[in-house]
């Protein structure tokens with residue numbers, strides 16, 4: 001999808017009250033052993049971010065930058081070898097207030113899943129059992145969290161499907177009888193039927209063709225407005241971010257290197273890595289060859305000292321090889337981790 005054809009994202013207002021999600025100093029490493037040698041892959045390495053109530057926050061970055069590891073850690077949906085090694089994840093849920101996820105007992109965690117926090121995973125279609133009709137997935141996952149008798153529960157499910165322009169007949173279908181786009185819509189309906197305050201989505205549209213993708217993105221925006229939830233949305237596809245998200249965090253090598261309101265990041269990217277991501281988007285009528293970025297993302301078991309982007313950075317200077325730049329504000333609602341982009345810098 002060329003960016004010119006995309007809708008202008010909604011402008012966000014400043015977050016009112018406490019954020020829906022506050023992530024502070026979050027670190028999670030894959031702790032693996034190879035022939036007796038222990039290695040730590042620092043996939044999530046010091047993340048600070050907030051998601052406001054009612055906003056869609058996008059997380060972008062190339063493959064292996066740590067996006068999936070980060071959102072699994074935020075959802076506390078991790079298992080070894082990925083371990084939480086530090087930092088906190090605090091949600092402010094409507095009705096029940098603040099919950100620090102890594103301080104919760106397992107039973108408390110189960111109680112907030114689906115009802116307050118739901119997670120559409122990368123291979124999310126697999127949440128629909130291939131050998132059972134769709135209605136069983138709603139019965140198994142949503143019913144236990146809704147405090148409703150069965151007739152009222154099914155009425156609620158059908159009303160939710162209808163709002164999302166899905167016929168109630170999908171409940172009687174097997175997943176393989178639905179198209180990919182339809183299955184993904186059903187998965188999103190399942191993740192939102194309990195009207196959770198917070199929905200985490202990992203690449204929910206990546207496997208879909210552009211036209212179907214557009215429909216599913218429209219549905220995500222619609223359901224987010226309808227139930228008033230906050231969404232943390234992950235994809236490497238910058239065109240999707242331009243179309244959907246209110247704010248955008250760019251990840252590189254386990255860290256956020258730039259964050260701002262999505263239109264600002266697209267209009268005036270400040271980190272050289274973000275500039276590269278945006279410059280490589282196709283544009284109508286632009287026949288100029290796209291220059292690639294030299295080098296590869298670093299090995300997160302032995303990341304380079306200083307700025308992790310420095311071995312590939314066109315603006316690198318001596319300080320970048322020594323000191324890791326903090327993610328500092330450069331304008332209201334705009335933070336960048338780059339020595340060159342800071343006031344007095346050379347970008």
Ligand SMILES: Nc1ncnc2c1ncn2[C@@H]1O[C@H](COP(=O)(O)OP(=O)(O)OP(=O)(O)O)[C@@H](O)[C@H]1O
Pocket residue numbers: 030032041043061062063064065066067068069070081236300
């Ligand atoms: N099971 C594992 N053991 C060791 N390292 C892992 C494991 N899974 C992922 N990693 C490493 O963690 C880092 C982050 O990977 P992650 O999958 O979170 O990135 P991503 O940005 O979500 O990529 P993609 O878009 O391809 O899903 C990568 O360096 C990856 O090689």
